Amino acid sequence: MAGQFRGTYVSENALLPHQASTHFRESEWHIVRGFRSEIRDFKDLPERERNARLMGLFDEIGLKSASHDWQTSTTEGSQNVYSILHAPRGSHNEAIVLVAPWTNMDGEFNDGGMALLVSLARYLKKWSIWHKNLIFVVPSNPHSALRAWVGAYHTSLKYTAGSVEGAVVLDFASTSERFDHVEVYYDGLNGQLPNLDLINTLVKVADAEYVRCDLPGSGPSYHLYGQRLQTMAAGIFRQIVAGIKPGAGCEMFSGWRIDAITLRAVGSDGETGHDITTFGRLVESVVRSINNLLEHFHQSFFFYLLLGPRFFVSIGTYLPCAMLVSNSFLIMAIHIFASKRRSFSRETIGLTSMTLGAVGLASLMLSSFFVNAISSTTWRLGLFAAATSGCISARKLLGNDTKQAIYGTALTLYGFSLTTLSMFNFSLAFGLGFITIPLAWLRRVKFARSLIILLTCPVTVLGIAAWVMDIPLLDLIDSLIYAHKVLSVWTWQVITQIWLPMWFVGVIIY
Amino acid sequence: MLAWLLVLASGILASTNGESYHEDLVLRPLPKNKLLSSFRFVAEQRDPQLASGELTEYTTFPRSLGQIMSRASTHELHLRFSQGWWDAESWGVPPANGTYAGGVGVEMWAWVAGEDLADAQANWHRLAHSLSGFFCASLNFLDQTVTTHLESDALPRSGDSSDENLYLLRGALPAEPVCTENLTPFIKLLPCKSRAGIASLLDGHQLFDSQWQTMSVDVDHIGDRLRLTQVVSNVIDVPHMQRRRRDPLPRPEPYADLICKEREWSADYICLPDDPRSANWVISEIFDKELAPACPLAGDGPHVFVEASDNWTVKVGGNVTSGSVSFSLGSEPVDLVLSSEDGLVVLENKVPDVFVDRSFTGYGQQSGGLRTVFTNPHDVEVSLVYIENLPWYMRLYLHTMSGDLDIVEDISYTSAEDRTRPSKVQLHIRLPPLSQSSIEYKFDKSLLYIEEYPPDANHGFEVPPALALTSTGYSTRTTSLLLSLAVPDFSMPYNVIILTCTTMAMFLGSFVNLIVKKVVPEPLGEKILVESSLKRRIQAFKTKLIGN
Amino acid sequence: MRVGYLVGVVAAVCGALAQQEEGVNNGTVAETVAEERPPLRVSKHTNNWAVLVSTSRFWFNYRHMANVLSFYRTVKRLGIPDDQVIVMLSDDVACNARNPFPGAVYNVHDHKLDLYGENIEVDYRGYEVTVENFIRLLTDRWDSDMPRSKRLNTDASSNILVYLTGHGGNDFLKFQDAEEIGAWDIADAFGQMWEKRRYNEVLFMIDTCEANTMYSKFFAPNVIAVGSSQLDESSYADDTDPDVGVSLIDKFTSINLGYLEQVNKTSQLTLADLFGYYDPVEIASHPGIRDDLFQDDLASVRITDFFGNIQDVEVDAAPKENEQLLDRLSSAEASEQASGHAPVASPVAQPKPISKTAQKQKQPNTAVPALTVIGSIIALVAISAKL
Numbered sequence A: 001m002a003g004q005f006r007g008t009y010v011s012e013n014a015l016l017p018h019q020a021s022t023h024f025r026e027s028e029w030h031i032v033r034g035f036r037s038e039i040r041d042f043k044d045l046p047e048r049e050r051n052a053r054l055m056g057l058f059d060e061i062g063l064k065s066a067s068h069d070w071q072t073s074t075t076e077g078s079q080n081v082y083s084i085l086h087a088p089r090g091s092h093n094e095a096i097v098l099v100a101p102w103t104n105m106d107g108e109f110n111d112g113g114m115a116l117l118v119s120l121a122r123y124l125k126k127w128s129i130w131h132k133n134l135i136f137v138v139p140s141n142p143h144s145a146l147r148a149w150v151g152a153y154h155t156s157l158k159y160t161a162g163s164v165e166g167a168v169v170l171d172f173a174s175t176s177e178r179f180d181h182v183e184v185y186y187d188g189l190n191g192q193l194p195n196l197d198l199i200n201t202l203v204k205v206a207d208a209e210y211v212r213c214d215l216p217g218s219g220p221s222y223h224l225y226g227q228r229l230q231t232m233a234a235g236i237f238r239q240i241v242a243g244i245k246p247g248a249g250c251e252m253f254s255g256w257r258i259d260a261i262t263l264r265a266v267g268s269d270g271e272t273g274h275d276i277t278t279f280g281r282l283v284e285s286v287v288r289s290i291n292n293l294l295e296h297f298h299q300s301f302f303f304y305l306l307l308g309p310r311f312f313v314s315i316g317t318y319l320p321c322a323m324l325v326s327n328s329f330l331i332m333a334i335h336i337f338a339s340k341r342r343s344f345s346r347e348t349i350g351l352t353s354m355t356l357g358a359v360g361l362a363s364l365m366l367s368s369f370f371v372n373a374i375s376s377t378t379w380r381l382g383l384f385a386a387a388t389s390g391c392i393s394a395r396k397l398l399g400n401d402t403k404q405a406i407y408g409t410a411l412t413l414y415g416f417s418l419t420t421l422s423m424f425n426f427s428l429a430f431g432l433g434f435i436t437i438p439l440a441w442l443r444r445v446k447f448a449r450s451l452i453i454l455l456t457c458p459v460t461v462l463g464i465a466a467w468v469m470d471i472p473l474l475d476l477i478d479s480l481i482y483a484h485k486v487l488s489v490w491t492w493q494v495i496t497q498i499w500l501p502m503w504f505v506g507v508i509i510y
Numbered sequence B: 001m002l003a004w005l006l007v008l009a010s011g012i013l014a015s016t017n018g019e020s021y022h023e024d025l026v027l028r029p030l031p032k033n034k035l036l037s038s039f040r041f042v043a044e045q046r047d048p049q050l051a052s053g054e055l056t057e058y059t060t061f062p063r064s065l066g067q068i069m070s071r072a073s074t075h076e077l078h079l080r081f082s083q084g085w086w087d088a089e090s091w092g093v094p095p096a097n098g099t100y101a102g103g104v105g106v107e108m109w110a111w112v113a114g115e116d117l118a119d120a121q122a123n124w125h126r127l128a129h130s131l132s133g134f135f136c137a138s139l140n141f142l143d144q145t146v147t148t149h150l151e152s153d154a155l156p157r158s159g160d161s162s163d164e165n166l167y168l169l170r171g172a173l174p175a176e177p178v179c180t181e182n183l184t185p186f187i188k189l190l191p192c193k194s195r196a197g198i199a200s201l202l203d204g205h206q207l208f209d210s211q212w213q214t215m216s217v218d219v220d221h222i223g224d225r226l227r228l229t230q231v232v233s234n235v236i237d238v239p240h241m242q243r244r245r246r247d248p249l250p251r252p253e254p255y256a257d258l259i260c261k262e263r264e265w266s267a268d269y270i271c272l273p274d275d276p277r278s279a280n281w282v283i284s285e286i287f288d289k290e291l292a293p294a295c296p297l298a299g300d301g302p303h304v305f306v307e308a309s310d311n312w313t314v315k316v317g318g319n320v321t322s323g324s325v326s327f328s329l330g331s332e333p334v335d336l337v338l339s340s341e342d343g344l345v346v347l348e349n350k351v352p353d354v355f356v357d358r359s360f361t362g363y364g365q366q367s368g369g370l371r372t373v374f375t376n377p378h379d380v381e382v383s384l385v386y387i388e389n390l391p392w393y394m395r396l397y398l399h400t401m402s403g404d405l406d407i408v409e410d411i412s413y414t415s416a417e418d419r420t421r422p423s424k425v426q427l428h429i430r431l432p433p434l435s436q437s438s439i440e441y442k443f444d445k446s447l448l449y450i451e452e453y454p455p456d457a458n459h460g461f462e463v464p465p466a467l468a469l470t471s472t473g474y475s476t477r478t479t480s481l482l483l484s485l486a487v488p489d490f491s492m493p494y495n496v497i498i499l500t501c502t503t504m505a506m507f508l509g510s511f512v513n514l515i516v517k518k519v520v521p522e523p524l525g526e527k528i529l530v531e532s533s534l535k536r537r538i539q540a541f542k543t544k545l546i547g548n
Numbered sequence C: 001m002r003v004g005y006l007v008g009v010v011a012a013v014c015g016a017l018a019q020q021e022e023g024v025n026n027g028t029v030a031e032t033v034a035e036e037r038p039p040l041r042v043s044k045h046t047n048n049w050a051v052l053v054s055t056s057r058f059w060f061n062y063r064h065m066a067n068v069l070s071f072y073r074t075v076k077r078l079g080i081p082d083d084q085v086i087v088m089l090s091d092d093v094a095c096n097a098r099n100p101f102p103g104a105v106y107n108v109h110d111h112k113l114d115l116y117g118e119n120i121e122v123d124y125r126g127y128e129v130t131v132e133n134f135i136r137l138l139t140d141r142w143d144s145d146m147p148r149s150k151r152l153n154t155d156a157s158s159n160i161l162v163y164l165t166g167h168g169g170n171d172f173l174k175f176q177d178a179e180e181i182g183a184w185d186i187a188d189a190f191g192q193m194w195e196k197r198r199y200n201e202v203l204f205m206i207d208t209c210e211a212n213t214m215y216s217k218f219f220a221p222n223v224i225a226v227g228s229s230q231l232d233e234s235s236y237a238d239d240t241d242p243d244v245g246v247s248l249i250d251k252f253t254s255i256n257l258g259y260l261e262q263v264n265k266t267s268q269l270t271l272a273d274l275f276g277y278y279d280p281v282e283i284a285s286h287p288g289i290r291d292d293l294f295q296d297d298l299a300s301v302r303i304t305d306f307f308g309n310i311q312d313v314e315v316d317a318a319p320k321e322n323e324q325l326l327d328r329l330s331s332a333e334a335s336e337q338a339s340g341h342a343p344v345a346s347p348v349a350q351p352k353p354i355s356k357t358a359q360k361q362k363q364p365n366t367a368v369p370a371l372t373v374i375g376s377i378i379a380l381v382a383i384s385a386k387l
Helices: A027-042 A047-061 A111-124 A144-153 A196-208 A225-240 A276-292 A315-338 A346-366 A377-397 A400-424 A426-441 A449-455 A458-469 A473-487 A491-509 B002-013 B063-071 B117-135 B180-188 B238-246 B283-287 B492-516 B522-531 B534-546 C002-032 C059-077 C131-139 C183-195 C211-215 C251-260 C271-276 C320-338 C356-386
Strands: A064-071 A077-085 A094-099 A133-138 A163-171 A181-185 A259-266 A304-308 A311-314 B019-030 B034-046 B074-084 B105-113 B147-150 B166-173 B212-222 B225-237 B279-282 B304-306 B312-316 B319-322 B325-327 B336-340 B355-361 B367-376 B382-390 B394-403 B408-414 B423-431 B435-445 B461-463 B467-470 B475-477 B481-483 C047-054 C085-089 C158-165 C167-169 C172-175 C179-182 C201-207 C223-227 C237-241 C246-250 C288-290
Touching: A027 A047, A027 A111, A027 A276, A047 A064, A047 A077, A047 A111, A047 A133, A064 A144, A077 A111, A077 A144, A094 A111, A094 A276, A111 A133, A111 A163, A111 A276, A144 A473, A163 A276, A181 A196, A196 A259, A196 A276, A225 A304, A225 A426, A259 A276, A311 A315, A315 A400, A315 A426, A346 A377, A346 A400, A346 A491, A377 A473, A377 A491, A400 A426, A400 A491, A426 A449, A426 A491, A449 A458, A449 A491, A458 A473, A458 A491, A473 A491, B019 B336, B063 B074, B063 B117, B063 B212, B074 B117, B105 B117, B117 B147, B117 B166, B117 B180, B147 B423, B180 B212, B225 B238, B238 B279, B238 B283, B279 B283, B283 B336, B304 B312, B304 B336, B312 B325, B355 B475, B355 B481, B367 B382, B367 B423, B394 B423, B423 B435, C047 C059, C047 C131, C059 C085, C059 C158, C059 C246, C059 C251, C085 C131, C131 C179, C131 C183, C167 C211, C179 C183, C183 C201, C183 C211, C201 C211, C201 C251, C211 C223, C211 C288, C237 C251, C246 C251, C251 C271
Parallel strands: A094 A133, A094 A163, A163 A259, B019 B304, C047 C085, C047 C158, C158 C201, C201 C223
Antiparallel strands: A064 A077, A077 A133, A181 A259, A304 A311, B019 B034, B034 B225, B074 B105, B074 B212, B105 B166, B147 B166, B212 B225, B279 B336, B304 B325, B312 B319, B312 B336, B355 B367, B367 B435, B382 B423, B382 B467, B394 B435, B408 B423, B461 B481, B467 B475, C167 C172, C172 C179, C223 C288, C237 C246
């Protein structure tokens, strides 16, 4: 709605987007083609050999390159290649990372991105303006491989180049040399977002190069309410599933205070449009702007919702929504406690604590803490069924007073948890609150209580989500647990330790 | 390097009249089209301060520096200004086994006389301030929070006296920029300035565009003699410099000038770039200046040494030789051309004794970890001393030291004191042959007072490089590190929030008091107080439990 | 009595008329010498100092460093030695890694003139440029360890040029984006300097937003203040350079430098000429000049009294040979200038004999007030006698 959002602006004066002229053009295009053909030549070789050839390309440019072997489990592991351009005049304690994975997020061969990376490495080495080291990374995929590299960089990697200030992932997967417009991916894990200034810089630079910038999942125009709403909804959905669904690569930098975005060239099947060196100039300008910074990104917003490349909602405006939703649980709890005439008896309190403890224990066992003990997802679902039946039997055993006490306490805890969650992961808290709000009405509505229970069941919702995302339910649960184990994504913990106990309580009291 | 020994020998022989000065320049092609140039200027004479009865004055040794040192009771001074990164894997050992190289920024250590440590620190303070005005660098920031006191024999000394009144103090400022205003006073110390001799090639525009550069000033006392050694070394990327002379910005090459590799898909518009292997390096083009005639004080010895493999031809004036060559400067300016069919073939570089890399581990603003990796590329054992000074706001936990601890023979640790001194970790390490070992320890980050944050607080804080000294005399430094501490929000909204919250807290506190508490007359109040005293409460509890 | 009274009145009236006549005379004299300028004053200073301060940090404030370096170059060119110039650069831009031209600072985008050069002394740099250090520098409150090159060793006959540039506002100037100096602080510092007899005259120039507010609180005598913009006005940058990626200089400073390029050591151009050159349209703000604390007319003050190291030297009656020598020297210099070479650097000022015409003009000026006074005294005596 008009008045609720603002136009974006570059807050950090030091960025100076596109103030300096860019020279990645003309004959550099020939060089991009040359590298592209060369990479296509060896792309079908076995992994070690092709990586050796790639390192050879970086070596010829004069950069220090190395390979990184990684393995997260017995079945998953491969090799990444990275190369460091040491800034000749900088202090050597900061770095900017440019990534071009072998395959992009949809599994397509990213030869344009890789060729661009190598030619940019050669071109950027000619400048002596770098205050920060430049690291060029070619992981085998933009998901676990990139995450493994980032993790290893901060723990055990052979060559390091200081703390990483910013990262840009390049995705140019088509075979043609032209593209129509650029899509910007910016979501991080657990609701983390890069500083808005990084996106603003890119949009300004794209403006100066006459390239259209879009947000994924939304159209070219953002002037109508419906378009902005769609963009915002897509953004919220992407934040919720970040890490669970294979993402664009920029989310792999979350957790170390690294601001990262992914640039994806779209619509590149025709012979018209911008050429690949324009894409390279976008990257050149953005890297130069990050280089201009002396301080970390700190001026602009870290919490925002983008309604378009030039429109955003800041946290002060959108947080009340999540607060209202989570506080409604609290209000319901207050209502329950306040409407009691007498105080609770000792047995009630005892039974309440015991029930809540049992519910908590069941949820804990389903969470990732015991992921090694309960290895199979089918076992998990079995445990879930057992717990549900336990709740149904408890329903018959417990008295009304106890049920009220349990309900009130659970609502209070749930409301506080959601409030806390909305502070750092608005999308997840809002989505969760939105779906589970009927649980607060259980005592108020007379009919359709079973429907409420059914609809707010985590398994049901996950099933619907799996159907929407077109993957089996078991795979979805597996990827949730994997995301927690490997990527530190807290979604599964939130589902099992906040949502699930509340639902169990709902089963008990309805 | 033999050249250095030769020159040193000739210098010592020339000191019969009490004063001597010599200078030399070493040019050495390095792998991947780089050129190492190292200028050394050594002035020596009898110390005028110690002269008894004889009339001695400052001749080759600059009076300004001598007076600064004597006023600050400094016996020996070492000063380093460095920028860039020395690629030890490709380039081997820096000139003179790394003796004249420093870590990024400014580093200073000196043996300062004093009755006790406090007196020595006062002298160090005086020294740092005087030198800050002299070298136009912020050396005055080398105060107590940054300076450490080491044992007198921790660092190599050229003098031989083991005076007990001498304290070794060392400090480093890794964030200090090095620029022409530091080069100007450096050149002013030379007898011929930059008008004659090898110093005529020194130019800030070229020196500060190098891959690595270092300027060092060393003042030693040897017996009753004073010696000033000034060294400027830098590594230049020659194709880059040649390109900059044509066009300072890397505009795209003209299509006709592209050199491409042969491939089956090569065409006019598809080019896999190839760099020419032949090299033709004209020194006047690289340095933007010609070598001026010799400095009259410098003596006759060879002034310029070129250390190149046999595939290089060196053209000096009219003479053409191949391989390593040395010559003296005459009375005319001279230009030097190094050329080769294959510029990538150079003399083999001596492999350093040890490679040391240091990095931060962990994340977050509360704590972190420090990890140092030592690599021994030789098949003999290497023993070294590793000295690290960490600022006091990195609270080190030595008990968390982990990794390959069996390489550590001895630890000397001085803990930091808040706002008074940094921590000092000195490890004696023995590395097994052909090995790579790492040592890690954890630290906590602390919060500073608001006035202690620098104006660019969100940049982070620079941690000085660590120093590693092997028993064979090789010294190397790690890179500096950027520590990000939690920083308050310096902007106005922060202040507004704080003020508003304080006001609300005060208001709410009083309000809650008013609602919850009841105002009673004093006698009643006293009665309640007596009744609710602790003794009564315990009695009441006992009654409830046991029953009356 | 009446006669006495009449005589007194007549005398007073004559004196007044005479003054008017003199005024008319002056008017006519002025008319006849309309092309002639007001006589240049004889300045009392014996040495010149300059304090050039840039107060902003970060690469995008390149232009503030370029401002200071441009003035540094100008004052050095006009003779002030490095020892007597205190340069405070709050950030390093010449050797900043982001500078595509290492070791060089430009103020015009044709990159012809390198302001940094090969011989430069920066006295305070980086974090040393703070409000405290600036005030201590002006008032010379240091402990004994402070080296001489970083002190302002001025005395009662020093003329000081103080130039500040950076980001500022109403009554304040930001130092390093972290602290501020207020207009009162600078005014007090100058007041202290006057008490301690640390200057003869000060020219204070400031190029920031709302700069004119910074000198509004001055109270120490012998201070001329020039600001680049008035209250609620910003000062603008000039010359954005796409190669370096930043603006190279500020408009106000650029205008000043443009005018100062024609000034050399023997130049007789005055401060009034310089200030008259300011065009608010070109500068895009309204510069302000405050000279009420200054006792001489700005049209009589040479630019080199502050920007150069030229002092007035009284020469006793010179013997003929010396006069011929002087003539020959000045003609040689004139021919050198004509051929485009800079005059040979000479720290000693050229002697400027006091002109005889100036002395002549002085006499009638003293005569008129004397006449009026005598007339009034006679009138008073007459009146009192009558009473």
